[in-house]
Amino acid sequence: MKKVLIADDEQDILDILKFNLEAEGYMVETANNGVVAIEKAKSFLPDLIILDVMMPGKTGIEVCGVLRMLPAFKSTLIIFLTAMSDDTAEVKGLEIGADDYLKKPIRPKVLMSKVNSLFRRVSKEIDHNINLGELIINRENFSVRYKNEDISLARKEFELLSLLASKPSKVFLRNEILNQIWGTEVIVGDRTIDVHIRKIRQKLNLDCIKTVKGVGYKFEL
Amino acid sequence: MKKVLIADDEQDILDILKFNLEAEGYMVETANNGVVAIEKAKSFLPDLIILDVMMPGKTGIEVCGVLRMLPAFKSTLIIFLTAMSDDTAEVKGLEIGADDYLKKPIRPKVLMSKVNSLFRRVSKEIDHNINLGELIINRENFSVRYKNEDISLARKEFELLSLLASKPSKVFLRNEILNQIWGTEVIVGDRTIDVHIRKIRQKLNLDCIKTVKGVGYKFEL
DNA sequence: AATTGCATTAACAATTTGATAATACCTTTA
DNA sequence: TAAAGGTATTATCAAATTGTTAATGCAATT
Numbered sequence: 001m002k003k004v005l006i007a008d009d010e011q012d013i014l015d016i017l018k019f020n021l022e023a024e025g026y027m028v029e030t031a032n033n034g035v036v037a038i039e040k041a042k043s044f045l046p047d048l049i050i051l052d053v054m055m056p057g058k059t060g061i062e063v064c065g066v067l068r069m070l071p072a073f074k075s076t077l078i079i080f081l082t083a084m085s086d087d088t089a090e091v092k093g094l095e096i097g098a099d100d101y102l103k104k105p106i107r108p109k110v111l112m113s114k115v116n117s118l119f120r121r122v123s124k125e126i127d128h129n130i131n132l133g134e135l136i137i138n139r140e141n142f143s144v145r146y147k148n149e150d151i152s153l154a155r156k157e158f159e160l161l162s163l164l165a166s167k168p169s170k171v172f173l174r175n176e177i178l179n180q181i182w183g184t185e186v187i188v189g190d191r192t193i194d195v196h197i198r199k200i201r202q203k204l205n206l207d208c209i210k211t212v213k214g215v216g217y218k219f220e221l
Numbered sequence: 222m223k224k225v226l227i228a229d230d231e232q233d234i235l236d237i238l239k240f241n242l243e244a245e246g247y248m249v250e251t252a253n254n255g256v257v258a259i260e261k262a263k264s265f266l267p268d269l270i271i272l273d274v275m276m277p278g279k280t281g282i283e284v285c286g287v288l289r290m291l292p293a294f295k296s297t298l299i300i301f302l303t304a305m306s307d308d309t310a311e312v313k314g315l316e317i318g319a320d321d322y323l324k325k326p327i328r329p330k331v332l333m334s335k336v337n338s339l340f341r342r343v344s345k346e347i348d349h350n351i352n353l354g355e356l357i358i359n360r361e362n363f364s365v366r367y368k369n370e371d372i373s374l375a376r377k378e379f380e381l382l383s384l385l386a387s388k389p390s391k392v393f394l395r396n397e398i399l400n401q402i403w404g405t406e407v408i409v410g411d412r413t414i415d416v417h418i419r420k421i422r423q424k425l426n427l428d429c430i431k432t433v434k435g436v437g438y439k440f441e442l
Numbered sequence: 443a444a445t446t447g448c449a450t451t452a453a454c455a456a457t458t459t460g461a462t463a464a465t466a467c468c469t470t471t472a
Numbered sequence: 473t474a475a476a477g478g479t480a481t482t483a484t485c486a487a488a489t490t491g492t493t494a495a496t497g498c499a500a501t502t
Contacts, residue, residue, distance in 0.1 A: 140390075140391050140392065141390045141391060141392055141439065142392045142433050142436055142439075143390070154434070154435070154458075154459055154460085155434065155435035155436060155459075155460095156459075156460070157459095188460085188461065188462090189461070189462060189463090190478095190479095191461080191462065191463080191479090191480095192460075192461055192462075194479065194480065194481085195460080195461075195462090195480090195481085195482095196460085197480090198480065198481070198482095211478095211479070211480090213468095213469080213470095213477095213478065213479075214477085214478070375447080375448055375449080376448080376449090377448080377449065378448095409449085409450065409451090410450070410451055410452085411489090411490090412450085412451070412452080412453095412490085412491090412492095413449075413450060413451075415489095415490060415491065415492085416449085416450075416451090416491090416492085416493095417449085418490095418491090419491065419492070419493095432489095432490070432491090434457090434458060434459075434488095434489065434490075435458090435459075435488080435489070
């Protein structure tokens with residue numbers, strides 16, 4: 001289920017968009033100004049952000065600029081909402097890394113078709129990626145980025161981290177892990193997992209993989 | 222999505238062109254003088270460059286001349302914008318390697334039809350080419366240019382490099398590579414890929430093809 | 443027929459990765 | 473607090489993977 005964050009200072013717009021997006025099965029969060037939008041984006045990690053250009057405090061363009069600096073939002077979709085009048089905004093918006101823009105007044109149908117088509121466009125890429133803010137795993141590139149640093153993992157390490165990160169907070173039993181990564185054919189000892197976990201912790205600098213004694217491991221935060 | 226760079230010293234023109242091009246789905250960058258145009262061209266690697274002839278500092282003709290010297294812009298489309306008055310410019314422009322010219326004042330419809338038809342005209346060629354700045358692969362000529370030097374590759378080497386370079390950063394599994402280049406019928410030994418990779422690395426002087434152990438190869442940078 | 447160039451394979455070296463065991467450590471519980 | 477059960481750490485060895493070079497066979501060209 002895709003997550004969408006909407007930022008606008010007009011409650012009406014938030015309501016309309018939220019209603020329509022939820023009707024199509026999206027998970028929606030809202031923010032009524034730029035600062036809140038940035039905060040919520042960081043915690044909610046949406047797949048799409050819809051930003052009003054004109055907001056008190058930080059404009060949508062500024063918000064976009066801030067977010068695009070962060071690696072976690074490098075590939076997040078961003079759509080601008082702009083009033084008919086300020087058409088230079090469109091220009092600046094796309095330059096700064098927006099994926100599309102919408103003119104007010106908004107036609108829900110137009111919005112939904114844009115949103116859907118954007119998601120269709122990138123659906124494959126998104127499926128391949130795991131984006132947890134601090135941690136970005138790209139299955140296509142076999143690359144891992146943690147706290148803004150590229151980390152190179154060996155194959156098993158990569159698979160193990162991918163597995164754990166694919167469902168944050170879920171505890172994976174040792175058996176589950178063995179089945180998923182080693183398969184049912186191969187039989188390896190219990191310490192093997194520990195050793196790989198350790199290597200990951202080492203490379204990622206001790207964090208976020210928690211041990212649940214007597215049960216297994218989970219990825220958190 | 223095609224990329225277009227516009228260079229003009231009049232902000233109005235930039236805005237109008239940008240608006241119209243983006244409305245048709247092009248990705249647009251702008252520059253308000255010749256020097257910036259050259260810089261942006263190098264980083265943005267547009268498919269089309271629209272150059273105003275009369276610009277302070279470097280004229281569009283000069284910009285075109287500079288860019289055409291660079292192998293990365295050998296096949297980039299270039300359109301000149303010229304004021305009605307100086308019609309000698311057209312001549313010089315086309316001589317120096319422009320693909321078309323437009324007289325000011327600009328009619329957006331005329332522009333768009335020119336742009337679209339230019340892209341249609343060369344769409345096939347462009348698809349056949351890979352342009353990564355330092356590396357230029359021309360599938361039609363079977364030619365490879367890397368760091369400003371022509372490199373002659375054998376058939377399999379060429380195909381392998383083309384494949385990897387077609388999606389930079391993506392890791393191609395050994396199986397994928399075998400399927401793409403050798404097909405499913407033929408069966409070749411395991412070292413075959415390695416040997417070809419080695420030859421490419423040798424000819425390209427050790428760079429940009431990275432090994433991902435246990436997985437495959439990828440092209441990067 | 444000889445030459446040349448390419449694709450493939452074979453053989454071996456070098457490297458990286460994975461698994462295990464031994465040991466140290468921690469936590470819980472009796 | 474000592475014992476037990478589980479986990480972390482480390483070193484070590486085995487295995488898998490890749491790199492390199494040379495040799496072979498084939499096909500096109502001269």
